[in-house]
Amino acid sequence: xxxxxxxxxxxxxxxxxxxxxxxxxxxxxxxxxxxxxxxxxxxxxxxxxxxxxxxxxxxxxxxxxxxxxxxxxxxxxxxxxxxxxxxxxxxxxxxxxxxxxxxxxxxxxxxxxxxxxxxxxxxxxxxxx
Ligand code: NI
Numbered sequence: 001x002x003x004x005x006x007x008x009x010x011x012x013x014x015x016x017x018x019x020x021x022x023x024x025x026x027x028x029x030x031x032x033x034x035x036x037x038x039x040x041x042x043x044x045x046x047x048x049x050x051x052x053x054x055x056x057x058x059x060x061x062x063x064x065x066x067x068x069x070x071x072x073x074x075x076x077x078x079x080x081x082x083x084x085x086x087x088x089x090x091x092x093x094x095x096x097x098x099x100x101x102x103x104x105x106x107x108x109x110x111x112x113x114x115x116x117x118x119x120x121x122x123x124x125x126x127x128x129x
Contacts, residue, residue, distance in 0.1 A: 004022055004023060004030075006022075006032070006054055006102075006104065007054075009022050009032055009129050010032055010034070010054075010055075010102050012129050013032075013034070013127075013129060014034070015034070016034050016035060016036040016037065016100070017033065017034075017035065017036075017037075017039055017113070017121055017123075018033065018034075018123050019031040019032065019033040019105060019113055019123060019126055020032050020033070020126060020127050020128065020129035021126050021127070021128045021129065022104075022128075022129055024109065027108060027109055028106055028107060028108055028109065029105075029106075029107060029108070029109050029111075029126070030104060030105070030106060031104070031105040031106075031107070031126070032102070032103070032104060032105075032129060033102075033103050033105060033113075034100055034101070034102055034103070035056075035058050035095050035096075035097035035100070035101040035102075035103055036097050036099065036100045036101070037096070037097065038094065038095075038096045039094050039095045039096070039121065040094060040114055040117055040119060040121055041061075041063055041092050041093070041094040041117075042092070042093070042094070042114050042115035042116055042117040043089070043090055043091055043092045043093065043115050043116055044089050044090070044111060044112075044115040044116070045089060045090065045115075045116065046089055047089055047107055047108050047110070047111045048086055048087065048088050048089050048107070049086070049087045049105060049106075049107045049111065050084055050085070050086045050087075050105065050106040050107065051079060051084060051085050051086075051087070051095070051103050051104075051105060052083075052084035052103065052104040052105075052106070053079050053080060053081050053082065053083055053084065053101060053102070053103055054081065054082075054102045054103070054104055055081060055100075055101065055102035056081060056097065056099055056100055056101035056102060057078055057079060057080045057081060057097075057101060058078075058079055058095050058096060058097040058101040058103070059076050059077070059078050059079070059095070059096045059097070059098075060076060060077050060079055060085055060087065060093055060094070060095055060096075061075075061076040061093065061094045061095075061096060062075045062076060062077075062091060062092060062093055063092035063093075063094070112124065
């Protein structure tokens, strides 16, 4: 039951788009990740994802699909420090950060960072921090 200092944990790694596990509860991981640059568009078939910004800001981009086309065509949302967003399962999304941004993720332990995509950005085995 040790408390976690978020800044101290973020200081322990420097890679971008490589989530690290900070804690686990109820089958969910609390992951820490540094965003910089563009990630890859992907979705998660079975998992909702929560992104909480603790430093900096990033833009979450959503790709058109039939469900969202009329209402949200080419939609994106800036997530500022102290804000969070929940991306529902099935929604195509891509984080983009113009400068380094520190993000806390809450998601099931099974969630793959690149969702339905497997590429050089995929991190299957997460390190603990
Ligand atoms: Ni995702």
